[in-house]
Amino acid sequence: MSFTISVGPNLRKSPYFDATVADGVKAFSVYNHMYLPAQFGNPQREYQQLIDGVVMWDVGAQRQVEIVGGDAGQLLQYLCARNIANTQVGQGRYVPICNHRGQLINDPVMLKLAEDRYWLSIADSDIELWASAIAAERGLDVAVGEADASPLAIQGPQAARLVASLFGDWIHELRYFWFRATQLQDIPLVLARSGWSKQGGFELYLQDASRGEELWQLVKQAGSAYDIVPGAPNDIERVESGLLSYGADARLQVHPANPFELGLDRLIDLDDDHEFVGRQALLEIRNAGIERRLCGFYVDGSAVASNQHSLPVCSTGEQVGYVSEMVYSPRLERNIAIGLLATDLAGDTVLEVQVGAEMRSLTPTALPFIPHR
Amino acid sequence: MSFTISVGPNLRKSPYFDATVADGVKAFSVYNHMYLPAQFGNPQREYQQLIDGVVMWDVGAQRQVEIVGGDAGQLLQYLCARNIANTQVGQGRYVPICNHRGQLINDPVMLKLAEDRYWLSIADSDIELWASAIAAERGLDVAVGEADASPLAIQGPQAARLVASLFGDWIHELRYFWFRATQLQDIPLVLARSGWSKQGGFELYLQDASRGEELWQLVKQAGSAYDIVPGAPNDIERVESGLLSYGADARLQVHPANPFELGLDRLIDLDDDHEFVGRQALLEIRNAGIERRLCGFYVDGSAVASNQHSLPVCSTGEQVGYVSEMVYSPRLERNIAIGLLATDLAGDTVLEVQVGAEMRSLTPTALPFIPHR
Numbered sequence: 001m002s003f004t005i006s007v008g009p010n011l012r013k014s015p016y017f018d019a020t021v022a023d024g025v026k027a028f029s030v031y032n033h034m035y036l037p038a039q040f041g042n043p044q045r046e047y048q049q050l051i052d053g054v055v056m057w058d059v060g061a062q063r064q065v066e067i068v069g070g071d072a073g074q075l076l077q078y079l080c081a082r083n084i085a086n087t088q089v090g091q092g093r094y095v096p097i098c099n100h101r102g103q104l105i106n107d108p109v110m111l112k113l114a115e116d117r118y119w120l121s122i123a124d125s126d127i128e129l130w131a132s133a134i135a136a137e138r139g140l141d142v143a144v145g146e147a148d149a150s151p152l153a154i155q156g157p158q159a160a161r162l163v164a165s166l167f168g169d170w171i172h173e174l175r176y177f178w179f180r181a182t183q184l185q186d187i188p189l190v191l192a193r194s195g196w197s198k199q200g201g202f203e204l205y206l207q208d209a210s211r212g213e214e215l216w217q218l219v220k221q222a223g224s225a226y227d228i229v230p231g232a233p234n235d236i237e238r239v240e241s242g243l244l245s246y247g248a249d250a251r252l253q254v255h256p257a258n259p260f261e262l263g264l265d266r267l268i269d270l271d272d273d274h275e276f277v278g279r280q281a282l283l284e285i286r287n288a289g290i291e292r293r294l295c296g297f298y299v300d301g302s303a304v305a306s307n308q309h310s311l312p313v314c315s316t317g318e319q320v321g322y323v324s325e326m327v328y329s330p331r332l333e334r335n336i337a338i339g340l341l342a343t344d345l346a347g348d349t350v351l352e353v354q355v356g357a358e359m360r361s362l363t364p365t366a367l368p369f370i371p372h373r
Numbered sequence: 374m375s376f377t378i379s380v381g382p383n384l385r386k387s388p389y390f391d392a393t394v395a396d397g398v399k400a401f402s403v404y405n406h407m408y409l410p411a412q413f414g415n416p417q418r419e420y421q422q423l424i425d426g427v428v429m430w431d432v433g434a435q436r437q438v439e440i441v442g443g444d445a446g447q448l449l450q451y452l453c454a455r456n457i458a459n460t461q462v463g464q465g466r467y468v469p470i471c472n473h474r475g476q477l478i479n480d481p482v483m484l485k486l487a488e489d490r491y492w493l494s495i496a497d498s499d500i501e502l503w504a505s506a507i508a509a510e511r512g513l514d515v516a517v518g519e520a521d522a523s524p525l526a527i528q529g530p531q532a533a534r535l536v537a538s539l540f541g542d543w544i545h546e547l548r549y550f551w552f553r554a555t556q557l558q559d560i561p562l563v564l565a566r567s568g569w570s571k572q573g574g575f576e577l578y579l580q581d582a583s584r585g586e587e588l589w590q591l592v593k594q595a596g597s598a599y600d601i602v603p604g605a606p607n608d609i610e611r612v613e614s615g616l617l618s619y620g621a622d623a624r625l626q627v628h629p630a631n632p633f634e635l636g637l638d639r640l641i642d643l644d645d646d647h648e649f650v651g652r653q654a655l656l657e658i659r660n661a662g663i664e665r666r667l668c669g670f671y672v673d674g675s676a677v678a679s680n681q682h683s684l685p686v687c688s689t690g691e692q693v694g695y696v697s698e699m700v701y702s703p704r705l706e707r708n709i710a711i712g713l714l715a716t717d718l719a720g721d722t723v724l725e726v727q728v729g730a731e732m733r734s735l736t737p738t739a740l741p742f743i744p745h746r
Contacts, residue, residue, distance in 0.1 A: 006411035030403035038379035126499035
């Protein structure tokens, strides 16, 4: 069952769109109202190069909400449950954000570009609308908009060597989530040690959308020495690594979840005294305790196809959770999944999930399945 | 150039998804993070049946932001530039909404279900996040969420006869945008005289997502007497009719535009005394006057393919506007387009747009191209 995607003016092309077409992109998804490459026709090779070598991904759809002005720091702190007081210029931080009811609505990386200038590098929901409403209603001295900044991710164990060949050896000193404004030839960009995999790597935040083709070719040419291939954020690797996917594991309108349920406890600084959106709700949730939590699952039987939508997890016919994503792991040589499961189940509870016409048994396990590199 | 769409758990299926697959959907787009059918393999027939007969569309992706509570009316009035004071229960109204800077961020139909309960039937942006932030920051007594309500549109000149055969002759008395809660067999739904075409028709807001397949089949069976075909919101008809498409004609992050530029002046009630988001900015915009405005264009030459992205409109090499969507109109037997154009051009200005490798000349004209039915 395969469908065409309609390419029209209601959705947006990434600055790398034409380059990915020239390089044989076969499938797209849509993320932040923008086409996001999904695969280039050889998923096995794209996975293997991410694990063993290096891949390049058009993740221009990971948009930057830019917050600039005298009250930018104050607004960011109010938007984030995490205490960001000690963040330095040049530092990025993973900052899950919640609505006033304490439900996760996005999990961006925040980049502090200057004392009065920040980016939120967002997952798939319109945080610009939400943040700008809060800023205006509070009368803060900030401008909330979207930056001209489109990431190209370079991921995999060979990423650092490749990126050093382009930018110099200083990139080896960049700590995780830190970044630096620089250029490649004269293309302006922000280079960050980051990316949506746990295989190591970097993101080049292109700051001139008219130059996507050039940047793509420069990375591709330098990458040929490392057998670089174009690819896309990889669902198998993300499940193996236990990386959260806002949109799949939780989405406000589909699977609303709070950050404690999603295992993000360490990023919710309720014991500090900063005021932030959802604080009161999160205090109540923490006090009441949670009834389900994100976990991994081993799925019995022969190799499964990836699921198209979430699947109920059942115990003796009753739903006790859901699998958000299920994949066959080539490294583990078995089926694995990620999802939410009730916390009050006895240790010997038999769990099942329906895969096509058959029931498969599930064994819950801690995340990640494979330790991070 | 055709690409597959990746169907995975990060995007959402409509309650009618499986039914559309069974009926041969060939292409999808994505709207409000949900798969939206784009065509079923015979675009000419889908267009012709919309114009001459009747079509059924899965527009479940047109989500309902539900606002309930004692302050619901107060919040809605604050969100909308249009004065909605006289709206009655059972009445819908088209209510373009703007951010605090006066830029359009969505153009929903508002349905007043009760004095304390409203839906915003939204275009493609996360108005739930925006509205809930404003409600919470203002401390209003409302709950903002998403209703279990997924529209199935029935459009075309035969729509009323078909819908009457299912629901009774009372539907003929329903005025445009008005609605009534009812059921089909025992499937709960809201029936509205509305839809994103100007060929007449209705939308059935299914209120139990588990029953999409049933509703689809009931409409299809009753529609067989009228040669109903499955289809999708139709870009050709919308350009002919001059219907605004938020996402294509304007989108905050791509083509920010204010409602005066988009020809929505009659819906911006600045001379009433109600306070609303963007009021001050819109007053300033109105006083300053606008420099461009939405219009139609005739495009010279042989039949064009639909454009994948907006196209610059140029006069002697300088950009003076953009075409957001360009189609070949079978009824007019010529190419037509919609877009924004500078207001200060001399009447004899020569306009051009690049289509593939060639330049085509453009003639601006008033909208709509074809009067509404």
